[in-house]
Amino acid sequence: MEFALVIPIFLVLVVAIAEFAFLLTVKTGITFASQDGTQYAAELGNATDADCYILQRIEADVQAPVDASRIQSVSIFWTNLTGANLGADTWNRSGTHLCNNGVTIPYTQMTNGYPAANRCNVVLATGCATGHTGVDWIGVTITYAYQWITPLPGMIGLGGSPPTFVETNTSRLEPIQ
Numbered sequence: 001m002e003f004a005l006v007i008p009i010f011l012v013l014v015v016a017i018a019e020f021a022f023l024l025t026v027k028t029g030i031t032f033a034s035q036d037g038t039q040y041a042a043e044l045g046n047a048t049d050a051d052c053y054i055l056q057r058i059e060a061d062v063q064a065p066v067d068a069s070r071i072q073s074v075s076i077f078w079t080n081l082t083g084a085n086l087g088a089d090t091w092n093r094s095g096t097h098l099c100n101n102g103v104t105i106p107y108t109q110m111t112n113g114y115p116a117a118n119r120c121n122v123v124l125a126t127g128c129a130t131g132h133t134g135v136d137w138i139g140v141t142i143t144y145a146y147q148w149i150t151p152l153p154g155m156i157g158l159g160g161s162p163p164t165f166v167e168t169n170t171s172r173l174e175p176i177q
Helices: 002-044 050-061
Strands: 071-079 085-092 108-112 137-145 164-172
Touching: 002 050, 002 071, 002 137, 002 164, 050 071, 050 085, 050 137
Parallel strands: none
Antiparallel strands: 071 085, 071 137, 085 108, 137 164
16 A cells, blocks of 8 residues: 555656756756857857857757757857847758858858857957957857656646756957967
8 A cells, every 4th residue: 555655756756857867968968069169169250151160069069868959049149248249140940051161050040140250359359340349259059948858747747848948158259369
């Protein structure tokens, strides 16, 4: 009798531990991809086709159990020390885009508010676009729609949709002397 009363609670607990392990692993993977994408963006500066290289790096960073097809969008943006968004290139993970290096990525550009040619990575801001008074700060935001892996929501009567992760990282562009 005691076993019949305890086993449902025990099973829910085991499934919950497994689900939260997957959830935290996915969140950590998206955080890493955002950090690595930001570091790569800082290194690329105003290189031609920088966004394509950044998106390729993010795709390469996403490993199981993170599913790259669950990425909803990636935003590569110009920011300042207060975190204000001063312009962004937003890419949705749908369709295809052919990069200059011949690689096709599964993204479509939605906004072009911070083109690579306008990024200022020069210490004295000589030759930078209007409004850039020094070396830019660049950020990468990844929006990811998590998908339940276990039957936990049904076991505990949890309705609604799974969480959406939005991971953002910023870095100063590496200056050219």
